Amino acid sequence: MTARLARWSLLILTVLLSAIWLPPAWDLLFGDRFGKTQLFYSPVIERFVYTELVGEGHQFIYRDLDGRDYSREDFEALIPFIYYKNMELWGRLPLTLGGQTFDKAAIVAERQVMELKPDELPGHAPRIPLFPLLESNPPRAGLSFPEDILRPAARLEFIDSDSNRLDPVRTDVFTQALSAAGFRFPVRAAFGRVSILKPFDAGYFLLDDAGALFHLRRRDGAPVVAAVPLPEGLRVRYIQVAENKRRELLGFLLAEDDRLYLMRERDYGLIPLELPGYRPDRMAFKLIFDPLQRTAIYSDRETVRAVVMDRDYHPLDQYARRMAMADPRPVDRLWEMLAPFSLELHDPDRRYLALDLRVHGPAALIGVALSLLLALEVLRLRGLRPAQARMDLLLVALTGLHGLLALILIPPERGREG
Secondary structure, eight states, X not given: OHXXXXXXXXXXXXXXXXXXXXXXXXXHHSOOOOOXXXXXXXXXXXXXXXXXXXXXXXXXXXXXXXXXXXXXXHHHHHSTTTTHHHHHHTTOOSEEEXXXXXXXXXXXXXXXXXXXXXXXXXXXXXXXXXXXXXXXXXXXXXXXXXXXXXXESSSEEEEETTTTEEOHHHHHHHHHHHHHTTOOSSOOEEEEOOOSOSSSOOOEEEEOTTSOEEEEEEETTEEEEEEEOOOTTOOEEEEEEOOOTTOSEEEEEEETTSXXXXXXXXXXXXXXXXXXXXXXTTOEEEEEEOSSOEEEEEEOSSEEEEEEEOTTXXXXXXXXXXXXXXXXXXXXXXXXXXXXXXXXXXXXXXXXEEEEEEEOOTTHHHHHHHHHHHHHHHHHHTTOOGGGGHHHHHHHHHHTHHHHHHHHHSOOOTTSOO
């Protein structure tokens, strides 16, 4: 009985490991997948253009919406604000577009890219609630990390990094400053950018227990607190702080209803973005700034969408395209036929491990039937009748290729039922 239990434990473990590791091994061995489509708006032809990897050998296509193909150089010339360094190298600066002329300095002054990825959202990645509150008015060039760490909780605690002890004086000063501004403890969430590789420090945005938003900075060692006005009914889900030398925007604000806003630096004013079909939990978002337009590009693993806006963020045009990488390859269909299911540990939209069951559908019955025939042959070669391995055959019938592999690796003993 003990030996049988041990064998079946190994069989089940083998099935699970097979379902986890065979799919990436199959994908590694059999062919290249199409690359993700890169979509842009061309101010030259005033149309969307795209590039994507197709087939083997890193073969890229460069195409517009009319199906016209371009060479790589001609394609880059269609989006000159993105490839302005190549334009300079090729002697094509300054540019004249829409009756305006742009030299390198004018392009650089307006260039900015802001991104928001699903794995940055709350609940999508593990976070330790310890934050360095940088000095926003440093006494020397560049930012540096402080000697204490901020821990937002029932109050605003500061912990000395050297002694690992609470700093009661600074804790009281900052906690009282927030309370005086109307903050209701405890701190529900803190949002900021933990880095010294940025042109300035914007501090942290804190959500209080009532859902109100406050902006906290450290200036000359003292707290600077400002209440951030929010539109009626707006509930904050996440704030992506993005300090940039242009000093126009502080970052993104994502509401609980999944509406996305830009936050102005000068007055915390919110600019709503019209993004049809945007789902922040599954779509990587990018906003590209240039001297003429603002282009929002967002995509999951099937469709890429884009909205081009004027400088005041009013939509001018939009486009959606199913990516070539979303179309299953023949080798993918073959895998789904061979195995009835697979297990995925990694969700590309989260930083947590997961155990995601992917059932492959009716076509897998072909693979199950083939696995059963091979299982019978394996038993015959070992001198076993089907009646002696009924449970093993049931395992193969339920798990297909995974069960067959387990049966081959851990066969039943002769003269004993599986």
